[in-house]
Amino acid sequence: MNGNIILKLFINLAISSIVIGHFVQENNVDDSFISVVKFDTDVIYYSYHIHVYFLQKNTLQRNEALLLRKRFLSEFNVTICPNHCDTWCPQICHWDFNRSPTGPHPIGSWGVYIPLEQFIRTVSFISMYHGNLSVLIHPNSGHPKIDHLLNAFWIKSIVSLRKNQLSDNAPPPSSSYRILN
Ligand SMILES: *[C@@H]1O[C@H](CO)[C@@H](O)[C@H](O)[C@H]1NC(C)=O
Numbered sequence: 001m002n003g004n005i006i007l008k009l010f011i012n013l014a015i016s017s018i019v020i021g022h023f024v025q026e027n028n029v030d031d032s033f034i035s036v037v038k039f040d041t042d043v044i045y046y047s048y049h050i051h052v053y054f055l056q057k058n059t060l061q062r063n064e065a066l067l068l069r070k071r072f073l074s075e076f077n078v079t080i081c082p083n084h085c086d087t088w089c090p091q092i093c094h095w096d097f098n099r100s101p102t103g104p105h106p107i108g109s110w111g112v113y114i115p116l117e118q119f120i121r122t123v124s125f126i127s128m129y130h131g132n133l134s135v136l137i138h139p140n141s142g143h144p145k146i147d148h149l150l151n152a153f154w155i156k157s158i159v160s161l162r163k164n165q166l167s168d169n170a171p172p173p174s175s176s177y178r179i180l181n
């Protein structure tokens, strides 16, 4: 390769890393972690979360995230989540708009709790209107680390989550909660 091509490649790489803001990595998990989930393991999905990501210092992306959130909350009549609801909440609900990294989310984000029966409509909506934003859709089985890193779905691109912020186990929902078969 001549020096000119190498220089152009370097400039392109530098520009794209500045535009994207960071290098997107996969949420690699090691073999010992993967082997925790056996094919015949009895896994129950109680609910899902949708998390929408944006680069918090990029005004365009932040505004896009705010607008998408407004439309989503209005489309599905979403109210604020009560305290201590995560794996199971009484109904569809939302958390705060995070203007900075929060918990396992390494960049700006907003999130909603999705009951199983609203999965298709909400995920279809977010797939249609996510625009430039990356989206994580993860189940809640009572094992946050596996739910986020191994069994999740991503739209657009994978955002590298902060693994040390995810616990192995979460308390299961109380037996009074209805579970769909
Ligand atoms: C949202 O609430 C409005 C007014 O109460 C109602 O007409 C509409 O059907 C609700 N939409 C959903 C998706 O529940």
Ligand SMILES: *[C@@H]1O[C@H](CO)[C@@H](O)[C@H](O)[C@H]1NC(C)=O
Residues within 6 Å of the ligand: 060, 064, 130, 131, 132
């Ligand atoms: C996505 O980003 C491009 C370039 O910044 C912008 O023109 C476009 O309007 C954005 N899309 C949405 C849905 O905001």
